[in-house]
Amino acid sequence: MISILFTNIVFSERTGTEIATLELAYALRARGHRVAIFSPMLGPTAQRARALGIPVTNNIETIGFKPDVIHGHHNTALTVALIRFPHTPALFVCHDTMHAFDSAPPLLERITAYVAIDGACRDRLVVDGVDESKIQMIPNAVDMARFKRRDVFAEVPKKALLVTKKDAAYITEIQAACEKKGIELEIVGAGVGKVVDNLHEKYLQVDVVFAYSRSAMEAIGTGAQVILTDEYGFGGVVSTQMIAAGLDGPIMSRNMLESKVTRDVIITALEQYDVVDLQQCSLVIQEKLGMDAVLTAWEKLYENVISTWKSIKKRAIHDDAKLAAYISPFLLRLNEKYQEENSTSQDYQFDGSDPKLKSRVGHLVGTAMHTTGRAGFVLFGPYLPLKAGLYQIKIHGQIKKIDDAIKSYVDVVCNRGLIVLAKQNLENSSESHIIADFKIMVAEDISDFEMRVWASAEAHFLVKKLQVTRLSNSDQNLLGVAV
Structure with missing residues (x-):
């Protein structure tokens, strides 16, 4: 039996890494290994894991055993585990070629192996400075007990x-x-x-x-x-x-x-x-x-990691300085984020060309998004985290034609569009540069604030800028809003 501690930066949603971690931990536990999962951010996926009998925590101090090996996903989460268990070897897995948390962690001797799920991730690790001889590729397993092969193959796709x-x-x-x-x-x-x-x-x-x-x-x-x-x-x-x-x-x-x-x-x-x-x-x-083939590869790698560490740990190895130097910039950024989120006044502005905004039917001219005669979302985004409070919403643009029979509108949503915070029809305005101006109340902190501008096929207008402004405490008090 091997005791394995998994790390993941988030264990809440259904992203590929989270599901891969859950399925691998569950399968290893079924083989008789001891497993636990550490993640700073927990949610429904953590609850699902616990229901399956897998210990999950966001407090590294509550890990109830000393792991034989740390199976590290995401550099900062792995760093926390390395600090907590200074005499435990680790491996690091790169799952993504673009995400910052998938870049290589500090290149410590204790991290005796690196894993890439494909060739592109391997290349990223090499660019991050990892010795290619330490990298092997192990793909995410497909659980064939769930994803079963069909009995009947259609002759023609329908x-x-x-x-x-x-x-x-x-x-x-x-x-x-x-x-x-x-x-x-x-x-x-x-x-x-x-x-x-x-x-x-x-x-x-x-x-x-x-x-x-x-x-x-x-x-x-x-x-x-x-x-x-x-x-x-x-x-x-x-x-x-x-x-x-x-x-x-x-x-x-x-x-x-x-x-x-x-x-x-x-x-x-x-x-x-x-x-x-x-x-x-x-x-x-x-x-x-299949899960059996991939599990065998992981078990063999765990044994190699533990064996390699035993052969080198007799030397005096001090990781503290490297780990502290690595984690400190993240803490500084968290402090900056905290100060930004807790300021009494916030103003966000995004023009039509901003990468945080997307379009389904619009046509970008310069920095303005134009309608194209097709019905649908001309502009949507930017998926901001917002603190509770009162906000002023303004859409800057120009309306040329609005069909009264089929309303074009802007709505404000969160929770992946499932919660609508406000909705306002677009109408001809006396102010040619403002096509929507209203206030919304955000009752509790949200992580994915989104504005969506929808146009009918008959509508002709352009959007130059989306603006979200958090009103000051004094403004909110004047309006009778508790802050």
Whole structure:
């Protein structure tokens, strides 16, 4: 039996790393190993883990045993565990090529191994200064007990599922392609405010899945045709030839998504539907990425990490200074964030070209987002964390035409769009540069404040800037708001 402490920066949502951590910890526990999970931020995923009998805590002092090895996800969370258990070896896993928390932690002797889930993550670790000889690739496992292989493979695709993290323009192209081919399409994921926990069932109900990375692997295992897509582009149709390229190939790497997603590209991909190849793909994925195979790889690595550490720990090794130097900049940034969030007056302004804002139907001209004669969200974002209080909302722009019969509007939402804080119709205004001006009350702190400007097909207007201003305590008191 090996005692393993997992670290994760967040253990609340259904991101790939969180689900991979939960499933791996559960499977290792079933094999007789002792596991626990440390994460500074806990939520529903932590509750789910506890219901499965897996200890989870955000207080590193409450870990009730000394682990034999620290399985580190995310650099800052791993650093905390390294400080808490100064004589325990560790390994670090890179899950993402862009996220700051997936960059390499301090390059200590105690971290005797590094793991990349694919070739792109391996390359990131090398750039971060990790000796390539210390890096091995272990993919996220696919739980074949949940993502079962289908009994019947459709000869012609009739239903499809799109899994997306972002509400981006490529979704419209996929919708158009499926409509052209007569394929019924369902869209799920955080990008459209529809997070589901039954993907294993949904994959069996469709013939085609648009996804990438972990979701793609799971869908392949069920026997669906998988077309690699996300907001970055098109990665091709998964085939036995693509799978044979392994973890260095396009099937596991985000950085290969260079071709633009267009209706014609997706139509061509859908026409490559091949039942025989799908059957073979699902069998290969089950063999290579099944939980048993991946668990064996992890167990072997844990033993190597522990053995390597035993051979070098006789030397006097002092990590404290390096760990303190590494963590201190994060603490400074937390202090800056605290001061910003607790200031009595905040003013946020975003022009139409700001990367924190997105558009489904708009056309950017300079820094202003214009309507295009299509109904939909012209502008939405920026997903701000806001403290409770009273806020002034202003939309700067110009209205040329508004159809009174079909209302265009701006609404303010949070909790992935499930909670609507306010909604106001857009109307012709005497102030040509302001198309919306109203106040909202935020009753409690929120993490994903979003403004959405929706246009009817008949409307013609442009949005220059979104502005959110937290009113001062005196202003709020004058309006009778408790602060």
